[in-house]
Each structure stands twice: as structure tokens, then as C-alpha cells.
Amino acid sequence: MLDRLTFPQPYLSLLLFIVWQFLMDGVSGASVVTGLILAWIIPLITHGFWPERPAFILxxxxxxxxxxxxxxxxxxxxxxxxxxxxxxxxxxxxxxxxxxxxxxxxxxxxxxxxxxxxxxxxxxxxxxxxxxxxxxxxxxxxxxxxxxxxxxxxxxxxxxxx
Incomplete structure (x- = not known):
């Protein structure tokens, strides 16, 4: 159950959330909730297009x-x-x-x-x-x-x- 609630691409999710807030022209409760939902759903849907996570060591x-x-x-x-x-x-x-x-x-x-x-x-x-x-x-x-x-x-x- 908890695996389905994690962010498969956390950096992408963070970027999507930040971009969404800039596009909304202000921070409100609805924009934060919508941004969090999109930041979770979009990487989850596109997970098959990401063959492996970037292997940054440093x-x-x-x-x-x-x-x-x-x-x-x-x-x-x-x-x-x-x-x-x-x-x-x-x-x-x-x-x-x-x-x-x-x-x-x-x-x-x-x-x-x-x-x-x-x-x-x-x-x-x-x-x-x-x-x-x-x-x-x-x-x-x-x-x-x-x-x-x-x-x-x-x-x-x-x-x-x-």
C-alpha cells in the first residue's frame, strides 16, 4: 500500500510542483493540493518511460x-x-x-x-x-x-x- 503512495521520480515531482506553483500565479490551498496531485500522478503515469534512475554518485x-x-x-x-x-x-x-x-x-x-x-x-x-x-x-x-x-x-x- 505504501509503495503506491511514494514518488517514483522525486526530483521530477519537486520540479513539477514548483513549475505548477509558478504557473498558478500565486500560492493557494487549491493550487498546492492540485500541484501535489500532479507531482505524484504524472511521474507515476510516465514511469514506464524512465528505464533507470540517473546514477549520480557525486x-x-x-x-x-x-x-x-x-x-x-x-x-x-x-x-x-x-x-x-x-x-x-x-x-x-x-x-x-x-x-x-x-x-x-x-x-x-x-x-x-x-x-x-x-x-x-x-x-x-x-x-x-x-x-x-x-x-x-x-x-x-x-x-x-x-x-x-x-x-x-x-x-x-x-x-x-x-
Whole structure:
């Protein structure tokens, strides 16, 4: 009986509840009750679409990772703007990035991070999840791109998803 009353995805439930309160434009008794019901029902209904829970071992390192990503997005935005305004021809290359990550969520976060950073786009993941195809707008060599991503992002994700 108690198993049916638990939240199958507690973080999703919390997020749904908070978003619901913002959408209701104020907190009232009815919005809290409705938000709690939705925060319980929606993850319960969609439970079959969640094959496994994220395997964060060191989830407390996520805020530092997000801070680095936000800083890199800001710096890369200025770099791309400078490149465009300088009228210099960019040295764009495609890079086959060898992945050291094996967790699907970690690979997805890495690919998303690369795509969010201006000047780089993750284009494809190999079928065996060992290579990530990346397009860099302006880079000297593929090794430069690989070293940068490995040091800035992948090493931190490997710590979180041990």
C-alpha cells in the first residue's frame, strides 16, 4: 500500500510542483493540493518511460559543473562574436571525439554541453557509444578540441557518474 503512495521520480515531482506553483500565479490551498496531485500522478503515469534512475554518485558536484559550463558559454559567445567581427575566415573542423564515458545520461549531458557552447556542436554519437562527432567553428587541430573537452567537461562528468 505504501509503495503506491511514494514518488517514483522525486526530483521530477519537486520540479513539477514548483513549475505548477509558478504557473498558478500565486500560492493557494487549491493550487498546492492540485500541484501535489500532479507531482505524484504524472511521474507515476510516465514511469514506464524512465528505464533507470540517473546514477549520480557525486551529485553535489553538479552545481560546480553548471557554473563552468555557464562561464564557458559566456566566454565562447564573446570569442565567436570577435571571430565574426574580425572577418577572419574560421578554421572549422569535424572531430571524432573518443568517449571515455559509458553512462548514457553522462554522454547526453556531454553532448548537450558541447552544443550549448557557442562555436561547437555535437553532431552524432556512434552506435557503440564510443565516438562523438563534433563540429568546431574555429580550431587549430582536432587534438586541441579533444583536450579542451576532456579537461573541462568529460573529466568532471566521469567523477559524477563513477
Amino acid at each position: 551529485a553535489w558536484k553538479l552545481p560546480a559543473y553548471l557554473a563552468i559550463v555557464l562561464l564557458d558559454i559566456l566566454v565562447a559567445s564573446f570569442s565567436v562574436a570577435k571571430l565574426i567581427l574580425s572577418r577572419r575566415t574560421p578554421r572549422s573542423i569535424f572531430v571524432s571525439y573518443p568517449l571515455e564515458l559509458d553512462h548514457p545520461l553522462a554522454i547526453t549531458i556531454l553532448a548537450g554541453t558541447i552544443s550549448l557552447t557557442p562555436g561547437t556542436v555535437s553532431a552524432d554519437v556512434s552506435d557503440d557509444h564510443k565516438l562523438l562527432l563534433i563540429h568546431a567553428l574555429d580550431a587549430e587541430t582536432a587534438d586541441e578540441v579533444i583536450k579542451s573537452i576532456r579537461e573541462r567537461y568529460e573529466s568532471r562528468l566521469k567523477e559524477m557518474f563513477k
